[in-house]
Amino acid sequence: MLARIKEFLGMEAKPTEEVASEQEVEKVAEEKPKPRIGYIHLSGCTGDVMSLSENYDILAPLLTEMVDVVYGQTLADVWDMPEMDLALVEGSVCLQDEHSIKELMEAREKAGLVVAFGSCAATGCFTRYSRGGQQAQPNHESFVPIADLVKVDCAIPGCPPSPEIIAKTVVAVINGDMDYLQPMIDLAGYTEAGGSDLQNKVVNQALCIGCGTCAMSCQTRALDMTNGRPELNEDRCVKCGVCYVQCPRSWWPADRINMDLGL
Numbered sequence: 001m002l003a004r005i006k007e008f009l010g011m012e013a014k015p016t017e018e019v020a021s022e023q024e025v026e027k028v029a030e031e032k033p034k035p036r037i038g039y040i041h042l043s044g045c046t047g048d049v050m051s052l053s054e055n056y057d058i059l060a061p062l063l064t065e066m067v068d069v070v071y072g073q074t075l076a077d078v079w080d081m082p083e084m085d086l087a088l089v090e091g092s093v094c095l096q097d098e099h100s101i102k103e104l105m106e107a108r109e110k111a112g113l114v115v116a117f118g119s120c121a122a123t124g125c126f127t128r129y130s131r132g133g134q135q136a137q138p139n140h141e142s143f144v145p146i147a148d149l150v151k152v153d154c155a156i157p158g159c160p161p162s163p164e165i166i167a168k169t170v171v172a173v174i175n176g177d178m179d180y181l182q183p184m185i186d187l188a189g190y191t192e193a194g195g196s197d198l199q200n201k202v203v204n205q206a207l208c209i210g211c212g213t214c215a216m217s218c219q220t221r222a223l224d225m226t227n228g229r230p231e232l233n234e235d236r237c238v239k240c241g242v243c244y245v246q247c248p249r250s251w252w253p254a255d256r257i258n259m260d261l262g263l
């Protein structure tokens with residue numbers, strides 16, 4: 001299983017002396033009771049779960065052999081939410097939607113770990129702009145990141161998260177690679193919007209190296225490079241947070257990004 005994931009990611013074969021430890025990881029994974037996973041779908045475009053399915057090759061054995069999916073629309077045939085080890089939450093939460101709030105609160109109560117999956121759940125993303133008017137729920141007006149209502153343990157960013165970040169997160173969890181997971185644990189309590197985050201945190205903290213990755217990754221062309229620094233056009237920004245996710249400096253330790261420079 002681990003070998004398949006590594007093959008998918010194009011990771012190099014390990015030296016012989018490390019193979020034993022790899023086998024140990026697989027053995028422990030086989031012997032441990034299967035983690036019980038739930039999937040909660042709140043307000044979003046469903047792009048996150050589509051990105052998840054892009055990894056079907058490697059996730060199919062994971063879902064069938066290594067975890068039990070115990071809750072989730074179309075994933076498990078249950079009505080009542082059971083106790084879970086981990087709840088993956090996609091989408092922001094609508095403050096006018098009692099059902100969503102109740103489901104999120106229940107997930108927090110019944111899951112050992114709550115993971116915000118995708119930028120809508122992690123930072124609100126473009127749903128922050130929604131002001132109602134949708135045919136089905138015209139009174140739904142206010143959407144907030146799930147961390148505004150419940151404690152979140154880890155946030156996987158992206159609009160949607162790339163298949164690569166999902167696959168690498170799976171590998172990191174299996175390997176217990178805290179260096180890889182730490183920025184996502186830090187992001188869990190960080191619910192400001194994406195575009196502004198980039199400007200206020202990375203650039204103003206003198207961390208920007210002028211690489212232009214943020215401007216190239218912006219799908220609405222809201223960022224231009226000016227004098228070697230990104231300049232934001234607020235009118236075009238949909239706060240998807242992709243620029244922040246792609247910025248090589250946004251993955252620095254959170255205490256450095258949020259450090260008070262005393263200026």
Ligand code: SF4
Pocket residue numbers: 194195196217218219220221222223232236237238239240241242243244
């Ligand atoms: S600047 Fe572009 S990539 Fe960044 S949050 Fe705004 S729309 Fe998204």
Ligand code: SF4
Pocket residue numbers: 198202203207208209210211212213214215229230246247248249250
């Ligand atoms: S991606 Fe980050 S480091 Fe690169 S130009 Fe944009 S803000 Fe600066």
